[in-house]
Amino acid sequence: QSVLTQPPSVSGAPGQRVTISCTGSSSNIGAGYDVHWYQHLPGTAPKLLIYGDYNRPSGVPDRFSGSKSGTSASLAISGLQAEDEADYYCQSYDNNLSGVVFGGGTKLTVL
Amino acid sequence: EVQLVESGGGLVQPGRSLRLSCAASGFTFDDYPMHWVRQAPGKALEWVSGISWKSGRIGYADSVKGRFTISRDNAKNSLYLQMISLRPEDTAFYYCARDMNPYTSGWYVLDYWGQGILVTVSS
Numbered sequence: 001q002s003v004l005t006q007p008p009s010v011s012g013a014p015g016q017r018v019t020i021s022c023t024g025s026s027s028n029i030g031a032g033y034d035v036h037w038y039q040h041l042p043g044t045a046p047k048l049l050i051y052g053d054y055n056r057p058s059g060v061p062d063r064f065s066g067s068k069s070g071t072s073a074s075l076a077i078s079g080l081q082a083e084d085e086a087d088y089y090c091q092s093y094d095n096n097l098s099g100v101v102f103g104g105g106t107k108l109t110v111l
Numbered sequence: 112e113v114q115l116v117e118s119g120g121g122l123v124q125p126g127r128s129l130r131l132s133c134a135a136s137g138f139t140f141d142d143y144p145m146h147w148v149r150q151a152p153g154k155a156l157e158w159v160s161g162i163s164w165k166s167g168r169i170g171y172a173d174s175v176k177g178r179f180t181i182s183r184d185n186a187k188n189s190l191y192l193q194m195i196s197l198r199p200e201d202t203a204f205y206y207c208a209r210d211m212n213p214y215t216s217g218w219y220v221l222d223y224w225g226q227g228i229l230v231t232v233s234s
Contacts, residue, residue, distance in 0.1 A: 100158040
């Protein structure tokens with residue numbers, strides 16, 4: 001059981017917008033720790049998509065956006081493209097565990 | 112260009128030991144905290160361990176505490192993970208990753224990752 005809860009899967013047609021939720025608790029997201037998002041194809045290096053709740057690293061398209069409220073965060077992907085098909089993970093810090101925590105991952109399927 | 116290259120993986124029997132290495136280049140290694148993250152087959156990413164820039168702060172996931180030891184050699188631009196008493200559930204791709212925030216004992220976000228190295232624990 002992951003500390004941060006994500007839906008196992010989401011899907012959308014090309015051009016559509018999808019959102020992926022990430023629910024935590026008072027010891028991580030609710031404690032004010034930032035949320036970060038990664039895109040991952042198994043067997044390859046995960047790629048940082050969003051850091052500090054809503055910031056995009058250089059080179060990440062503005063189709064990707066992040067938000068946070070209370071004990072939850074969300075990743076939105078607009079203008080879906082076939083190349084967006086991947087696993088997406090949220091990540092934060094947990095002060096009870098004194099360590100980095102990940103969500104269980106969400107598989108995005110582009111229909 | 113930041114590069115992180117893991118080595119030392121392979122097939123090992125349950126109860127045995129293995130040492131992973133991560134060679135870093137393209138940035139001032141001494142300045143950054145570093146982490147190990149793993150992904151078991153069909154499972155999510157799992158943080159394994161982290162070490163601050165001067166090794167003053169070290170942390171482990173409960174699943175590996177007491178069995179794994181993280182260390183770094185700043186003179187060699189290298190990160191290590193010594194794994195003992197390995198179990199079949201330790202089978203995973205192991206990734207070396209850099210923390211974005213330099214000069215800190217805190218852990219924040221992992222901005223660069225290696226390609227990963229496979230560790231298989233099986234008899």
